[in-house]
Amino acid sequence: MIALAWRNLWRARARSLLTAGVVALVVALGLALLSFTWAAVNGYFATFTARIGHLVVRVENYEKRPLVERVFPAGTRAEVLRVLPGAGVEGRLLWPALVAGERRSEPALLTGLEPGGRLARSLLKGAPLEGGAVLGRALAVRLQKRPGDLVYLYLPEALGEGSGLLPVAATVELLEKNEERAFLALPLATASRLAAPGMVSELVIFLPGVVRFSQQARLELAQRRLSAALPGGLEVLRWDQTVPGLSGMVRVFHRMMLLFVGIFFLLAALILLNTVYLSLSERVREFGLLSALGMTPGRVFLLVYLETLMLTLVGALLGLLLGGAIHLRLARGFALPPEVAESYAEFGLPPVLYGELHRQDVLLVLLFALAAALLAAFWPAFLAARLEPARALRYVAA
Amino acid sequence: MLVRTQNLAKIYRQGKVETPALRGVDLAVEAGEFTAVAGPSGSGKSTLLHLIGGLDLPSEGEVWLEATRVDRLSRAERARLRLYKIGFVFQAYNLIPVLTALENAAFVLELRGMPPRERNRRAHEALQALGMAELANRRPSELSGGQQQRVAVARALAARPRLVLADEPTANLDKKTGLRLIETMRRLNREAGMTFVFATHDPRLLEHARRVVWLEDGRVVGEERR
Numbered sequence: 001m002i003a004l005a006w007r008n009l010w011r012a013r014a015r016s017l018l019t020a021g022v023v024a025l026v027v028a029l030g031l032a033l034l035s036f037t038w039a040a041v042n043g044y045f046a047t048f049t050a051r052i053g054h055l056v057v058r059v060e061n062y063e064k065r066p067l068v069e070r071v072f073p074a075g076t077r078a079e080v081l082r083v084l085p086g087a088g089v090e091g092r093l094l095w096p097a098l099v100a101g102e103r104r105s106e107p108a109l110l111t112g113l114e115p116g117g118r119l120a121r122s123l124l125k126g127a128p129l130e131g132g133a134v135l136g137r138a139l140a141v142r143l144q145k146r147p148g149d150l151v152y153l154y155l156p157e158a159l160g161e162g163s164g165l166l167p168v169a170a171t172v173e174l175l176e177k178n179e180e181r182a183f184l185a186l187p188l189a190t191a192s193r194l195a196a197p198g199m200v201s202e203l204v205i206f207l208p209g210v211v212r213f214s215q216q217a218r219l220e221l222a223q224r225r226l227s228a229a230l231p232g233g234l235e236v237l238r239w240d241q242t243v244p245g246l247s248g249m250v251r252v253f254h255r256m257m258l259l260f261v262g263i264f265f266l267l268a269a270l271i272l273l274n275t276v277y278l279s280l281s282e283r284v285r286e287f288g289l290l291s292a293l294g295m296t297p298g299r300v301f302l303l304v305y306l307e308t309l310m311l312t313l314v315g316a317l318l319g320l321l322l323g324g325a326i327h328l329r330l331a332r333g334f335a336l337p338p339e340v341a342e343s344y345a346e347f348g349l350p351p352v353l354y355g356e357l358h359r360q361d362v363l364l365v366l367l368f369a370l371a372a373a374l375l376a377a378f379w380p381a382f383l384a385a386r387l388e389p390a391r392a393l394r395y396v397a398a
Numbered sequence: 399m400l401v402r403t404q405n406l407a408k409i410y411r412q413g414k415v416e417t418p419a420l421r422g423v424d425l426a427v428e429a430g431e432f433t434a435v436a437g438p439s440g441s442g443k444s445t446l447l448h449l450i451g452g453l454d455l456p457s458e459g460e461v462w463l464e465a466t467r468v469d470r471l472s473r474a475e476r477a478r479l480r481l482y483k484i485g486f487v488f489q490a491y492n493l494i495p496v497l498t499a500l501e502n503a504a505f506v507l508e509l510r511g512m513p514p515r516e517r518n519r520r521a522h523e524a525l526q527a528l529g530m531a532e533l534a535n536r537r538p539s540e541l542s543g544g545q546q547q548r549v550a551v552a553r554a555l556a557a558r559p560r561l562v563l564a565d566e567p568t569a570n571l572d573k574k575t576g577l578r579l580i581e582t583m584r585r586l587n588r589e590a591g592m593t594f595v596f597a598t599h600d601p602r603l604l605e606h607a608r609r610v611v612w613l614e615d616g617r618v619v620g621e622e623r624r
Contacts, residue, residue: 294481390454
């Protein structure tokens with residue numbers, strides 16, 4: 001039966017090859033698209049986590065407390081490093097501020113960052129933090145301040161000095177324009193001295209080697225271990241808990257790509273259906289003969305299914321090779337065309353992306369191919385199985 | 399009694415047009431017979447064979463193969479009945495194009511689930527008996543019409559069915575090849591005890607028949623035993 005199905009497949013060699021080619025193309029495209037999707041997802045993951053860290057230690061009920069009550073001792077860092085040796089840990093201090101120039105003053109959010117740290121690099125895009133205050137470009141415009149000018153800071157309810165006169169070191173543009181209008185960054189030590197000595201609002205943790213969205217399990221493990229070790233009153237959040245909207249966006253993006261792959265396979269199923277149906281219409285008398293010789297309707301159905309599955313399998317294997325080759329190329333790193341990259345960079349997509357495929361993706365694509373074959377073969381197989389042998393043997397192709 | 403039909407009728411319907419092909423045929427065939435169903439084109443010969451073999455269902459009447467009422471069987475049951483008890487030889491298009499002569503001869507045995515070695519041995523023996531052993535690895539497209547018919551007979555021989563139904567088996571063959579095929583079938587009838595019922599209007603084949611049933615307009619109009 002298998003030999004018969006296989007040989008039947010190659011009777012109309014060109015048509016079978018063409019159909020297998022379509023399946024191969026769809027499988028390869030599916031894999032390439034998923035590899036690209038993961039590249040983009042990982043790109044966003046890297047950008048997001050560079051800004052907010054993989055894990056964050058905060059006081060409990062952080063969002064419900066006023067800013068001035070969100071601080072905790074910076075010395076907690078030692079405990080974090082004990083539990084997660086090798087992790088990068090950076091403190092961040094957030095405090096409400098009033099920043100004033102000669103003519104006007106503006107409310108701002110003071111952000112204390114560690115100079116040279118990942119948070120500073122990611123947020124300030126190379127602007128020097130050591131020389132004084134870094135202002136959001138919009139805030140600087142409102143205050144009519146430029147680098148080198150002086151600004152006066154007042155920090156209400158401060159536990160430290162509470163005020164100071166500082167030079168403007170640089171101005172930066174941020175993704176969020178609302179944030180940019182109130183952005184004021186200082187070196188953590190300075191911010192801490194002014195607002196709350198020895199305290200931080202967050203300890204942002206970067207785990208070494210976590211560069212992919214799919215490494216979530218490692219984050220969950222680290223979160224559990226750290227939560228168990230930290231004193232009461234503090235909580236540990238993962239990046240996707242800190243900003244659930246971002247992780248939700250990443251998941252929606254991945255599902256959309258799966259939907260596209262599904263649509264590709266639906267089209268492939270139609271082409272498969274056409275091929276199987278054509279083959280059936282050319283072999284009506286042969287099916288009559290098979291039935292006359294004693295092949296049961298169930299076996300006729302199975303024969304048509306076997307032929308379709310084999311054709312799909314050949315296409316899928318070719319597609320795996322082609323898709324695998326495309327993926328390996330993408331995995332070495334690729335850049336989007338400059339005009340595309342520029343517009344996506346605004347949303348945090350890095351300039352170079354790295355393709356990634358998971359075993360589940362490959363299985364899913366193969367499952368799609370199998371579903372397409374099962375879908376495409378059903379009607380022709382049903383028709384072939386229901387042929388009355390006497391009528392089929394009299395059949396003359398139109 | 400191997401085959402029995404009772405008041406067998408078949409009407410082909412196409413839209414509102416009804417064409418009667420058989421009108422109340424009563425026929426009985428004993429095991430070991432070499433029976434010809436003869437008559438002009440359109441007399442209902444092929445239809446009768448198709449109904450006996452369960453390839454089609456009658457509009458009226460009964461078909462029995464030994465103790466089995468064929469016309470009451472489901473499609474799958476009729477297929478299984480053919481697989482184990484009936485062999486077919488058609489006028490043309492007897493073989494599966496993608497299989498070799500040997501594979502064609504072994505095909506029914508394969509459907510029965512016989513292990514490859516055993517079925518190939520039996521198919522080879524059948525081909526040898528019909529002088530086709532040397533062409534065992536050829537595909538139908540590489541065989542002449544007569545050779546293809548002999549492979550079809552070899553398939554029936556290898557399967558050793560109770561009954562072989564042959565529908566105009568010599569119609570597309572030249573005289574010499576036709577005669578060889580007839581002799582082969584006759585020999586199998588004599589030596590292997592296979593029962594043959596064949597539809598024909600070939601006088602050469604009729605000469606060899608032990609019994610001839612004449613059909614006209616779907617009715618039995620005469621019978622001759624020799």
